[in-house]
Amino acid sequence: MTGISEGNASKRFSKSLPIISKFLRKLIIKPQISCVKANLPLAFRARYYKVYCIIDCLEIEIEKPSDAIKQSLTWSEYKKCNTLKYLISCTPDGIINFVSGGFGGRASDAVIVENSGFLATLPSNVNVMADRGFKHIEHLLVSKGCVLVRPPTVSAGTKPTKDEVLETKRIASLRIHIERVIRRLREFSFLAPHACIDNKLLGYTDNVIKIVCGLINLQSGIISGR
Incomplete structure (x- = not known):
């Protein structure tokens, strides 16, 4: 079979991607609380x-935009480059239930x-687990009757207590599932x-993320033996 031109391949890619995304994003499910509890890992x-879900942000490096305003809006102090950020949420057993x-x-x-x-997808009266970087979101969760579970904040120059160290280690060992x-x-x-x-590909990235998340939910579980 002969190859196709770059232009033809580009057209097929741009037409196919939204269609594939439309179907695979349906695999990013919002499970019932009872279902999450039934499949809750022992730990x-x-x-x-x-805990209903664990959240984290995925940052992806992008080419430096030519527009100065877009450069500013996409600059990440953490990555020291221009990025796109996506909020990813998974259940405690590793099923992706939300991607922004x-x-x-x-x-x-x-x-x-x-x-x-x-927040619109989050049931009321559940706990959300996150790392220490998710500051100033407690009030957002309280409005839905939810609780934020994150490592205790320790002031600069202050030595953490034994209980704070243990709590940080416990949460870190469970947050590894979103990682x-x-x-x-x-x-x-x-x-x-x-x-x-x-x-040139930035307009396709949201669809790519949803396709990949759907495919991951079809894979074997992240916890061995489940």
Whole structure:
């Protein structure tokens, strides 16, 4: 079979991507609380049995925009480059239950949580687990009767107590599930750790993320034996 031209391949890609995304995004499910509890890993059951989901942000490097305003909006102080940020949420057993649209790298985690539509998908009276970087979102969760579970904040120059150290270690050992999910996202070359998305492809990135998240939910579980 002869090859096709670059222009023809581009047209097929741009037409096919939204269609594939339309179907695979349906695999990003919003499970019932009872379903999450029924599949809760043992490590959560003693102290964190109310955790419904674990959240984190995925940052993807992009080509430096030519427009100065877009450069500013996408600049990430954390990554020291221009990025897109996506809020990813998974259940304690590793099923992706929410992925946001892309935000400029300048957007804080709190801004993304508030404006991504995540809160609308969150049931009332559940716990949400996050890392220490998710500051100033407690009031957003309280409005839905939810509780934020994150490592205790320790003031600069203050030595953490033994209980604070233990709590930080416990949460870190459970948060690893969202990190494993993001690691799977990074296995796709488009989202690889050192990939840099061309500006011409930015309009396709939201669909790519949803396709990849749907595919990951079809894979074997991140917890062995489940």
